[in-house]
Amino acid sequence: MARQETPQDALGRLIEALRVLPGVGPKSAQRMAFYLLQHDRNGAALLAQSLGEAVETVGHCACCNTFSETPICITCSDDRRDPSLLCIVETPADQVMVEQTLSFKGNYFVLMGRISPLDGMGPNEIHFDRLLNRIEAPTAGIAVREVVLATNFTSEGEATAHYIGEVLKSKGIKVTRIARGIPVGGELEYVDAGTLARALMDRRSVS
């Protein structure tokens, strides 16, 4: 097949194109291309169609900024949710995780990133103005009563939470942060000292 001599045949282009996927290098891309052509051409055709369709139709919800095909996403249009609670997450994947807990019934705002000056990510890049608009424009006449910061506990996530928290508190909005502590099923012996220290500081009275 002499890959080196003909990088511009359809197979070579497919292998190159597969490398846009995160975590896929040249070997994996080749394996994927060969697998699809040999075992699943229908699946590959469907993937091509789904990719094209998603690139065309998926935009961002005008309300919570997550991916959505409609101007307002399904979560934001769901009137059984509590519009007085607003959970702020970094990514749609984080939102999916919070949803899967079945323990949050408010609305979301998805930053689509985090504050990270080294990567050129500032308040503009996390759509902070849209977040402020979202909080200041009441949904169905109900004002946001509490903002729950559910960014990651990485340094960037913490910086993002700190920034948003400071600005919102200065506007008199109640801001909370999801709890840090020992994970469910976690053993003290194997947890890192920072987490254990935090769990001690944030200890709660036993009811």
Next chain:
Amino acid sequence: MARQETPQDALGRLIEALRVLPGVGPKSAQRMAFYLLQHDRNGAALLAQSLGEAVETVGHCACCNTFSETPICITCSDDRRDPSLLCIVETPADQVMVEQTLSFKGNYFVLMGRISPLDGMGPNEIHFDRLLNRIEAPTAGIAVREVVLATNFTSEGEATAHYIGEVLKSKGIKVTRIARGIPVGGELEYVDAGTLARALMDRRSVS
């Protein structure tokens, strides 16, 4: 976003479609979909196009059976190669590996599989009749002088090599098998006993 409630939006369909890729489960598929939509829509569009194009145009070489856009692949049409040598490999990926050694200048036949009765793979599935035709119909008037079996050293690869070798030998064709032994850079202490035993059996006189 409530993935569970709406599996049939464009994003849900993309996540499902990405799972045709080998080794990609639900979490990876979601990560890939979010990554592409957030960071590389052009790459995603190009991937869609390349997939569609490859599914349409890539077939099999009439001569060596590898993937090819043209009826005869580039390797088989290259008249600088030696048509009297024929290397048999299981997959196009294996062919790429042999090519990369730059130490084989004959032609190939790609089985697109291996004999594996448990998986329903017999001589028909590895296109054994086409292989025989290929060997019996001389390329450019030059008969195949030697068939090099370069299937894997797994039990299926060995069974495949054994089967092909027996049939070809009964037809009076010279058949060789690539060497087993200690890998380059390998240390005897860490090599398995089977490989070391084989390396001892196949020892060569030092010139």
